[in-house]
Amino acid sequence: MIILAATPIGNLGDATRRLVEALEAATVIAAEDTRTTQRLLAALGVTNRPQLVALHDHNEKQRAGELATRAQTEDVLVLSDAGMPTVSDPGYGLVAAAVALGVDVTVLPGPSAVLTALAVSGLPTDRFAFEGFLPRKGGDRRKALSRLAGEERTTVFFEAPSRIAETLVDMRDAFGADRRAAVCRELTKLHEETARGTLAELVTWAADGVRGEIVVVVGGAERARVEFPDAVTQVLEQVRAGTRLKDAAGEVAAATGHSSRELYQAALAVKG
Numbered sequence: 001m002i003i004l005a006a007t008p009i010g011n012l013g014d015a016t017r018r019l020v021e022a023l024e025a026a027t028v029i030a031a032e033d034t035r036t037t038q039r040l041l042a043a044l045g046v047t048n049r050p051q052l053v054a055l056h057d058h059n060e061k062q063r064a065g066e067l068a069t070r071a072q073t074e075d076v077l078v079l080s081d082a083g084m085p086t087v088s089d090p091g092y093g094l095v096a097a098a099v100a101l102g103v104d105v106t107v108l109p110g111p112s113a114v115l116t117a118l119a120v121s122g123l124p125t126d127r128f129a130f131e132g133f134l135p136r137k138g139g140d141r142r143k144a145l146s147r148l149a150g151e152e153r154t155t156v157f158f159e160a161p162s163r164i165a166e167t168l169v170d171m172r173d174a175f176g177a178d179r180r181a182a183v184c185r186e187l188t189k190l191h192e193e194t195a196r197g198t199l200a201e202l203v204t205w206a207a208d209g210v211r212g213e214i215v216v217v218v219g220g221a222e223r224a225r226v227e228f229p230d231a232v233t234q235v236l237e238q239v240r241a242g243t244r245l246k247d248a249a250g251e252v253a254a255a256t257g258h259s260s261r262e263l264y265q266a267a268l269a270v271k272g
Helices: 017-025 034-043 060-070 092-101 113-120 138-147 164-175 199-206 228-240 245-256 260-271
Strands: 002-005 028-031 051-054 076-079 105-108 128-133 154-159 180-185 193-198 214-218
Touching: 002 017, 002 092, 017 105, 028 034, 028 060, 034 051, 051 060, 060 092, 092 105, 113 154, 113 180, 113 214, 138 164, 154 164, 164 180, 164 199, 164 214, 180 199, 193 199, 228 245, 228 260, 245 260
Parallel strands: 002 076, 002 105, 028 051, 028 076, 128 154
Antiparallel strands: 154 214, 180 193, 180 214
């Protein structure tokens, strides 16, 4: 089978017992960077010396089929440099190839920069979206952010320290200066820090440069509240199109934030 194993994102103490056991038993490891995996084995005191096969962004298309076929007869342990393989890291192509061949895929859960940052951000966690890394070029990045300006869920991004100051400026311009956000750096490490505030405040905070591994968490856009008469009109338009009044009231209420019952009663009164 294919075994996707989460590795520490900073603090080695976060390595799970299942990860250590899997490293001790592995005969072959597909690793994002074999040198990083060698250091991890040494740091965790693992004496096993499995075959290390590089699996990264530049060779995954070529290696995926070969490794998936190999996983038909032996376990292949898959590691990224930190966190869970396939999440902004290599592994998705291998999993897809394994599924196509009917090879079992399992996961050894563990550290996640996405969930760690989300939990510590102080922003809503009930609904969220993960966007990974934004485009490197400023124009492309601004276009991507403009498309996300109306996203109502909390959104999580990865960003390089060399680009974080520019990215926060672009976020401020796209989302508004008052949008709440958090910049989390060096999560689980000695110098872990989370800066919280409005995007305008965070632009100022990052102006002199920020170091370390960075995750940005941005609060969702506030739902634009449609005026009540306009919402009633929307309900009536749906009714004229053939939707039941109760269903139309429910749909418009969900989209506008108004009470479904009040919309139903108001539309009923207009209909006479």
